[in-house]
Amino acid sequence: MxxxxxxxxxxxxxxxxxxxxxxxxxxxxxxxxxxxxxxxxxxxxxxxxxxxxxxxxxxxxxxxxxxxxxxxxxxxxxxxxxxxxxxxxxxxxxxxxxxxxxxxxxxxxxxxxxxxxxxxxxxxxxxxxxAKIVKAYKSISTEKQNLDKYKTQKYKLDLLTKREMDVAKLVAEGKSNKDICKVLFLSEGTVKNYVTKIFEKLQLNSRTELAVFISQIQLY
Missing domain, CATH: 3.40.50.2300 (Response regulator)
Structure with missing residues (x-):
């Protein structure tokens, strides 16, 4: 329930x-x-x-x-x-x-x-x-030195290890921790730890925010 x-x-x-x-x-x-x-x-x-x-x-x-x-x-x-x-x-x-x-x-x-x-x-x-969120974020980036913002975001993304990047992409696709476990053959506790580290490195607060972050990078 x-x-x-x-x-x-x-x-x-x-x-x-x-x-x-x-x-x-x-x-x-x-x-x-x-x-x-x-x-x-x-x-x-x-x-x-x-x-x-x-x-x-x-x-x-x-x-x-x-x-x-x-x-x-x-x-x-x-x-x-x-x-x-x-x-x-x-x-x-x-x-x-x-x-x-x-x-x-x-x-x-x-x-x-x-x-x-x-x-x-x-x-x-x-x-x-x-679609509205991504479009608006792209517009905001253009108005406020989008290249510098992109470089900053790309730098943050480069802080992730390969495995953290794999997890981040799956989270951005809407996968749950259980789904990610099955795809990457990891325990649920390990996936949870990866997600926590990703949030810390990218200075994000939620899975939704991570999805938008990844979308912004892919726009360029």
């Missing part, structure tokens, strides 16, 4: 999502919150497996809440609920460790798939959102 916490300041949105999730017997909604502050108070009493997080909320928005969750409850998965126009929130959310993004108007199957994908340790970015 996957325990879910819904965080959105609009009750009608929460009710709609609850109706969608009730269709799947493997998903259990354990609570709701209207903003990031309520979320953090809830987590003091009960820890969900996955948080569905709106980005625009009063008191504390989803970006700041994601950062706090990842700092204090690193094993909890956070999926950002977003619209197609909230670029700034998307970029900041990635930096703060969000595990995935789903558009608010996505179908029931897509939302359920996003939850299960994140729960299993994989990356799920809506194709439209992913």
């Amino acid at each position: 996957i325990n879910i916490l819904l965080v959105d300041d609009q009750e009608i949105v929460r009710e709609g999502i609850k109706m969608i999730l009730s269709l799947d017997e493997e998903i259990n909604i354990i609570g709701e919150a209207e903003n990031g502050r309520e979320l953090m108070s809830f987590l003091e009493k009960q820890i969900p497996d996955v948080i569905l997080m709106d980005v625009r909320m009063p008191v504390m928005d989803g970006v700041e809440a994601t950062k706090l969750v990842k700092e204090q409850y690193k094993d909890v998965k956070v999926i950002i609920l977003t619209t197609f126009t909230e670029d700034e929130y998307i970029f900041k959310g990635i930096k703060n460790g969000a595990d995935g993004y789903i558009l608010k108007d996505a179908g029931s199957e897509d939302i359920i798939k996003a939850i299960k994908t994140a729960y299993n340790g994989n990356i799920l970015l809506n194709p439209e959102v992913a």
Whole structure:
């Protein structure tokens, strides 16, 4: 059973999502919150497996809440609920460790798939959102001396050992640690250690951020 916490300041949105999730017997909604502050108070009493997080909320928005969750409850998965126009929130959310993004108007199957994908340790970015992120990052790089930024990123990538690079590429493809074990014939503990070292060397915070990092390098 996957325990879910819904965080959105609009009750009608929460009710709609609850109706969608009730269709799947493997998903259990354990609570709701209207903003990031309520979320953090809830987590003091009960820890969900996955948080569905709106980005625009009063008191504390989803970006700041994601950062706090990842700092204090690193094993909890956070999926950002977003619209197609909230670029700034998307970029900041990635930096703060969000595990995935789903558009608010996505179908029931897509939302359920996003939850299960994140729960299993994989990356799920809506194709439209992913394309938007990469395009925007490329644009930002062009405006701010893209060559220097590329050199810096390439230098960081060169710090990885061959095996770490193999693991990094598989993580960027959305593979879970268990999947990587099977591909590279490594133990799950070894893969976990590799992932930790990769994050440290590249100064990243999440698998999603690593996927974007690899995508940026491949653009040049």
